[in-house]
Amino acid sequence: MSEATTTVSTVTTANESSRAARIAVRVLQILLAVFFAVPSASPKLVGHSSASESFDKIGFGDWFMYVVGGLELAGAIALLIPVLSGVAALALGALMVGAFVTQLLVFDGQYAATPLILLMLLVAIAWIHRHHNAELVARIRRRA
Template sequence: MTVTQILATPATGTVEGRRRVLRRALWAAQSLIAAFLFFASAMPKFAGQADAVETFTRIGWGQWFRYVTGAVEAAGAIGLVVPRLAGFAATALIGLLAGAVLTHLLVLDAAWALFPAALAAVCAVIAWDRRAETRDLLRSVAGLLGR
């Protein structure tokens, strides 16, 4: 039995069909994560929502860090929905989310570390799936800088 026969499913019939279904599911996950990061996480930080201010007071790095974190979240959210930037944004968000996991474990409530860890795991899948686009993007930027 060939790899193509193993990967082919009755619902899609071909490897390409299955890949298309998986890609759509990944886009749905990206869209949900992007919406969460932008509207439920970054915007409250920019607006100075009381719980965001209190959280960053507890972290102890100052309120400037709340704005930086919100900016990275907003940029990552936008990048996740731009096809050429999605892999790079997911990779960058893994770093942000790893920091959130550590902050929850060491400073805030350890039980809440599971949520950013789960988001980071999904971002890792996105980054892996979009690695070709990320490689092309980095080559384009390197080409521009090399002129």
């Protein structure tokens, strides 16, 4: 096997694995967006009794429930927009830190693993799309 054939083979394998990785990250983003939009944000935005009771127990009431639901929905949408995906993952990650602390302090850690798992996935997406943050800053600076 010649050196040129080996190089072409290596580049092809790298391109295929890179493409597979991009597809896997995109699928993860879509799944997280669906999760944040449907079972997480929608009960808050429609004022479902279970969400309302939870936020009453937290002590902030309905206004905070609507804010969190709106932020989750906005983050879910932004996860699907390439230039916003890194920032969206960071913002949703910050919400998950708050959810984790709330689960520990208010709900006795009953479901604390869920925001922690989501946080890890969001941090991975933010890291993978960190180059988009620089692109976003450049776009904002051009307009300013």
